[in-house]
Every structure is written in C-alpha cells, then in structure tokens.
Amino acid sequence: MSSVANRRPLGLKLMLGSFLVLWLILAALPFLWTLWGSFKVEGDFFSRADWMQALTGPLTLAETGSTVTGQGYYGAWVQEQFWRAALNTLIVTVSVVFISLTFGTLGGYALSRSPYRYAFWLLILALVFRAMPPITLVSGYLLPFFEWNLWGHLPTTIIVLVAINQPFTLWMLTSFFRNIPKELDESAMVDGCSRFQAFRHVIIPVMWPGVITTGLFSFLLAYNDFAVTSMLLSSENLTMVPKLASFLGTTQTRGNVMFAVASVVSVTAPLFLLVMFFQRQIVSGLTAGAVKG
Amino acid sequence: MKHRTFFWFFLPTATAMLLFIAFPIVSVVIQSVYAPHSQVVVEVENCGPFGCTRSSSVDQAATRALREAEPLGRFVGLEIYLNRGHLAVNEIADLWRNAPDLATFTNRLLRLPFYGALAFTLTYTALVTPLSIMLGFVVALSVNALPRVLKGPTIFFSLLPMIVTPLVGGLILFWMIDSRGVLGAFFQYLTGDPNLSVKASTPMMWAMLIVYGIWSTAPFAFVVYYAGLQTVPQDTLESAMIDGATRWQRIRYVMLPHLLPLTTFMALIKLMDNFRVFEPIISFSASAHAQSLSYFIYSDLGGETRLLSSAAATSVLTIVGIIILLSPVLVRTWRNFGKA
Numbered sequence: 001m002s003s004v005a006n007r008r009p010l011g012l013k014l015m016l017g018s019f020l021v022l023w024l025i026l027a028a029l030p031f032l033w034t035l036w037g038s039f040k041v042e043g044d045f046f047s048r049a050d051w052m053q054a055l056t057g058p059l060t061l062a063e064t065g066s067t068v069t070g071q072g073y074y075g076a077w078v079q080e081q082f083w084r085a086a087l088n089t090l091i092v093t094v095s096v097v098f099i100s101l102t103f104g105t106l107g108g109y110a111l112s113r114s115p116y117r118y119a120f121w122l123l124i125l126a127l128v129f130r131a132m133p134p135i136t137l138v139s140g141y142l143l144p145f146f147e148w149n150l151w152g153h154l155p156t157t158i159i160v161l162v163a164i165n166q167p168f169t170l171w172m173l174t175s176f177f178r179n180i181p182k183e184l185d186e187s188a189m190v191d192g193c194s195r196f197q198a199f200r201h202v203i204i205p206v207m208w209p210g211v212i213t214t215g216l217f218s219f220l221l222a223y224n225d226f227a228v229t230s231m232l233l234s235s236e237n238l239t240m241v242p243k244l245a246s247f248l249g250t251t252q253t254r255g256n257v258m259f260a261v262a263s264v265v266s267v268t269a270p271l272f273l274l275v276m277f278f279q280r281q282i283v284s285g286l287t288a289g290a291v292k293g
Numbered sequence: 294m295k296h297r298t299f300f301w302f303f304l305p306t307a308t309a310m311l312l313f314i315a316f317p318i319v320s321v322v323i324q325s326v327y328a329p330h331s332q333v334v335v336e337v338e339n340c341g342p343f344g345c346t347r348s349s350s351v352d353q354a355a356t357r358a359l360r361e362a363e364p365l366g367r368f369v370g371l372e373i374y375l376n377r378g379h380l381a382v383n384e385i386a387d388l389w390r391n392a393p394d395l396a397t398f399t400n401r402l403l404r405l406p407f408y409g410a411l412a413f414t415l416t417y418t419a420l421v422t423p424l425s426i427m428l429g430f431v432v433a434l435s436v437n438a439l440p441r442v443l444k445g446p447t448i449f450f451s452l453l454p455m456i457v458t459p460l461v462g463g464l465i466l467f468w469m470i471d472s473r474g475v476l477g478a479f480f481q482y483l484t485g486d487p488n489l490s491v492k493a494s495t496p497m498m499w500a501m502l503i504v505y506g507i508w509s510t511a512p513f514a515f516v517v518y519y520a521g522l523q524t525v526p527q528d529t530l531e532s533a534m535i536d537g538a539t540r541w542q543r544i545r546y547v548m549l550p551h552l553l554p555l556t557t558f559m560a561l562i563k564l565m566d567n568f569r570v571f572e573p574i575i576s577f578s579a580s581a582h583a584q585s586l587s588y589f590i591y592s593d594l595g596g597e598t599r600l601l602s603s604a605a606a607t608s609v610l611t612i613v614g615i616i617i618l619l620s621p622v623l624v625r626t627w628r629n630f631g632k633a
Contacts, residue, residue: 106306110299115294133571133615136590142594143320220456245460245575268457
C-alpha cells in the first residue's frame with residue numbers, strides 16, 4: 001500500500017538513487033578491493049608505478065607464473081601459524097557467547113520482572129559501566145593479574161570479555177524480556193513451577209529470537225576486541241585480531257605485508273557470512289533498544 | 294519478584310561486573326597514586342693501599358625484596374597526575390608566562406602529550422558523532438525510497454563498515470590511501486604532487502581518521518533511522534501534505550520531531566564509543582600525528598617497560614572525561630526518576 005505521501009518526483013528519485021550508489025561504493029568497494037588484492041604479490045597491491053597493477057597483477061605473473069597467488073595466505077596461515085590464532089578465537093568467542101548469555105538471561109529476566117526502583121538504578125549503573133573504555137579497565141587488571149599469575153591465559157580473557165559484555169547484554173535482554181507478558185510466568189507459577197522453572201521451561205523457549213540476537217552481538221564484541229585480547233594474552237595464546245596486529249609490527253619491515261592483507265581477508269570472511277545469514281536479527285537488535293525509547 | 298529471588302538471579306552478572314569492571318576502576322585509582330620503587334643504591338667504600346674510593350652500585354637483592362614486599366610501589370599522591378606526561382601543571386604555568394600570544398600558547402600546549410591526545414579525542418568525538426548521524430539519516434531516507442527487492446542487498450552492504458572489526462576496517466582503508474595504494478595514487482594525481490603521503494602530514498592524518506570514523510559509524514545511524522522511518526505515522530504525513538507542506542517541511546516538522554528520541558539515544562551511544570577511539574590509530578600507524586586518550590594508555594601499557602602508574606593516571610582522567618560527557622544524561626535521569 002503506497003501512500004500519496006510516499007510518492008516522489010523523478011528528479012528526486014534519481015538524486016537519492018545516485019547518492020545511494022555512491023554510498024554503496026564507499027561501503028563495499030574497499031572490501032572487494034582488498035579481497036582481490038590479497039591474491040597478488042606486494043609489488044602489485046602496493047604499486048608505486050600504476051594502480052592498475054593491483055587489478056591485472058603483472059608482477060604476480062612474473063614472480064609466481066600466474067596472475068593469482070595464495071602466497072599471502074600460505075605465509076600467514078602456515079608459516080606464521082595463523083591457524084592457531086583462529087583456533088583461539090573460536091574458543092574465546094564460543095565461551096564468551098555461552099557464558100554471557102547464561103549470566104545475561106538470568107540477570108535480564110530479574111531486571112525485567114522486578115517492580116522495585118533498584119532494578120532501574122542497576123540498569124543506569126550498567127550504562128555507566130558500558131561507557132568505560134575497555135583499555136582503562138585493562139590498566140586496572142594488569143597489576144593484580146601479574147601478581148596472581150592470571151595473565152596470559154585464555155580463561156582470564158574469556159571472563160574479562162564476559163564482564164565487559166554484561167552491561168550491553170543486560171540492556172538488550174531486559175528490553176526483550178519486557179515484551180514477554182508477565183502473565184505467562186505467573187500462570188506457570190500458579191501451576192506449581194518455581195520461579196526458576198518458570199524461567200527455564202516457559203520463558204526461555206519463547207525468548208529464543210531475543211537470545212540469538214543478543215548472542216550475535218556478544219559474538220561480535222568478543223570477535224572484534226583488540227584492546228583486551230592484545231594486552232591480556234601471551235603471544236602463543238593470541239586470538240586473530242591481535243595476531244594480525246603483530247604482523248604489522250614484525251613483518252611489514254620484512255616486506256611481507258601481504259601476510260597481513262591475507263589475514264585481514266580471513267578475519268573479515270566469517271563476519272561477511274554472519275551478516276549474510278543474520279541480517280534481520282542484527283537490524284532488529286540494533287533497533288531494539290532505540291525504537292522503543 | 295521477591296528481593297531474595299532477584300538476588301539469586303542477578304548474582305552471576307553482578308559478580309562478573311563487580312570483579313571485572315567496578316574493582317578495576319578502584320584498582321586504577323589506587324595505582325595512579327603510587328609510583329614504582331626506584332632501585333636501591335648502596336654506597337661501598339673500597340679501601341686499598343692507595344687510599345679509599347667510594348662507588349655506588351645497585352643492590353639487586355634489596356631492590357627485588359622491596360618490590361616484592363610492596364608491589365604497588367611508593368605512595369606519591371597526585372604527583373603522577375601533575376607531571377609532564379599528564380596534566381603538566383608546571384609546564385603550563387611556564388608556557389603561559391613565556392608565550393608571546395595565545396596562538397603560540399595553544400600550539401605549545403598541544404605538544405604536551407596528554408593535551409595533544411585530549412585535543413584529538415575531543416575533535417574526533419565532536420566531528421564524527423554529528424556527521425555520521427547526518428550521513429546515516431540521508432542514507433536511511435534514500436534506502437526508504439528504494440523498491441522492496443533492492444532493500445535487502447543495500448542494507449547488507451551498508452552494514453559492513455560497522456560490523457567489520459575496527460582494526461581490520463582501519464587497515465583496509467589505510468592500505469587504499471597509502472601513498473602506494475589506489476586512493477593514495479588518486480590523491481597524488483589530483484594534487485599533481487607525486488610525493489604526497491598521508492603518513493607525512495598531520496592535518497591529512499586527522500582528516501583520514503575522521504573519515505574512517507564517519508565511514509564506520511554511519512551504518513549504525515542508518516539502521517536505527519531506517520527502523521524509525523517505518524514508524525513515522527503516515528496519517529500525519531498525509532495531513533501535512535493536505536495542509537500544503539512541502540517535502541522539506543514534512544521532513545523538518547513531521548519526521549525529525551518523530552525521530553528526536555532516537556537521535557538523542559544514538560548521540561549518547563556514539564559519544565561514548567567515539568570517545569574511546571583507539572583501533573584506527575593503530576591501523577593507520579598514526580601515533581606520530583594523532584594520539585587518542587585510549588591510545589595513550591595503550592602505549593604506556595605495552596612495550597618493554599610497562600608504565601602502569603602512568604597508564605592508571607591517564608585512565609582515571611579518561612574516566613572523569615566519560616563521566617563529564619555522561620553527566621547531562623545522568624542528571625536528567627536523576628531528576629525524572631530519582632525523586633520518587
């Protein structure tokens with residue numbers, strides 16, 4: 001049903017359309033460019049002579065005998081053991097998502113069902129915690145972690161990321177839980193469920209969409225983090241993003257910046273798939289807090 | 294819900310936040326008033342047949358013992374806050390006395406590391422927040438006008454700059470604007486200067502970091518506004534039309550007021566996020582030209598010598614900054630809800 005108010009003259013349509021094309025080029029082209037360039041040698045991707053070389057790859061042809069090469073990927077994944085970092089990322093993200101959601105659903109449910117004022121102030125406190133830059137917290141962790149020998153291990157990083165995640169998770173889940181009518185758990189409790197049983201067997205089953213959306217954002221936070229993982233993990237335990245940053249320091253001088261380019265593409269690929277499959281959930285999650293005000 | 298049940302449900306998340314958010318804040322405040330022990334120096338007198346010489350040497354064992362006994366260091370009060378690396382009170386007094394005019398004073402002030410970082414952080418926050426919200430709004434208006442088939446793919450590509458890891462997004466842009474990258478080559482062609490390089494110029498580096506900031510945060514504004522536009526009441530729009538409102542007037546007087554709560558919410562979130570700007574400075578290897586408060590802490594923490602006290606002092610100053618930034622919201626909430 002198109003309202004009269006939504007009709008637009010042709011000139012305006014063209015203007016909006018061309019603006020949108022420009023925006024899409026800005027948003028998407030850098031990724032495609034880097035994906036394409038990651039299969040070239042450094043001389044082509046960073047060409048002093050002619051930028052067209054990044055597309056056609058004459059030096060790649062000269063050096064490897066083909067216009068497409070997997071050297072960057074081989075160097076990063078096999079030679080520099082990026083697979084180890086990928087494995088660590090997998091462990092960290094899966095654990096963070098799982099623990100965050102367990103803590104978050106319990107807390108968020110409690111906040112959404114409490115009629116008392118302190119529930120509101122706890123949410124405000126969570127907002128203040130959400131505002132703290134992670135790196136300021138990291139400078140608070142280092143000394144105690146060194147003293148108690150907690151530094152450098154994956155479990156420490158996991159629990160720290162869970163904690164940093166909690167304020168956001170609480171906000172999001174509380175707003176999802178508020179949409180579920182109170183009568184549902186009340187009727188379950190009338191039927192003899194305890195509060196926890198009502199939560200576990202009645203509320204959580206209808207909450208899955210909200211839980212999945214929140215889980216996506218927990219995943220993104222853990223996956224994208226650099227401040228915490230780079231400062232709290234020892235070099236053999238690094239996850240992908242800090243490992244990638246370490247390529248910049250050590251290998252750029254050796255002229256092997258293509259390792260970094262290949263790992264940038266490797267880090268982006270899972271995110272690409274994630275957005276492709278969960279676009280609807282991401283959009284609804286971003287707007288959940290906002291639209292309802 | 295009873296207090297008792299609430300307590301048990303809330304316990305895990307409260308413990309996590311208390312231990313790893315509230316406690317580190319306290320720890321940072323404590324660390325910032327202690328400085329590391331200096332080495333214990335002993336003076337030894339060596340007497341030989343030709344008289345005595347005095348030499349001083351570091352007593353390693355005593356130093357280690359002292360450091361282990363008091364890992365925090367020695368109490369120095371506000372000294373770290375006031376030293377050259379942070380608030381630089383003495384240096385500023387000197388500058389103020391010696392600078393011929395205000396411009397020179399500001400110029401020299403920004404060369405002090407903390408004030409340089411503060412200046413960049415504030416500039417970045419003040420420019421990126423409104424500009425990305427505006428860009429997001431225009432993109433949302435344009436996508437709203439698209440036919441349904443095209444909306445899905447457009448939203449997909451528009452989300453990418455925001456979803457991608459900040460460090461990675463920064464690197465992707467940086468490699469393109471590098472003097473050997475495609476955009477760098479294009480800029481050199483435009484200006485006719487074959488030696489033009491972003492890495493060599495402070496204003497260009499600031500501009501590129503801000504462009505990166507807008508690029509990576511506009512999608513958030515776009516998504517929120519796009520969802521908000523679906524809830525604009527069509528009846529109001531139509532009646533405004535019947536009353537003779539032009540297209541611009543309908544945006545200005547119907548849509549924008551409807552979207553105002555969203556804008557406040559978004560501005561709040563983005564202020565908090567932009568104030569912690571950090572990863573792009575690493576991606577762009579921009580630290581010679583631009584440092585943010587977060588990067589300042591990071592560079593203190595990293596490296597061979599971990600300057601924990603210095604990092605802690607900067608952290609406390611950053612947290613104070615965040616609280617000042619949030620205070621309007623907090624005060625308003627207090628007034629609206631705190632009274633009852």
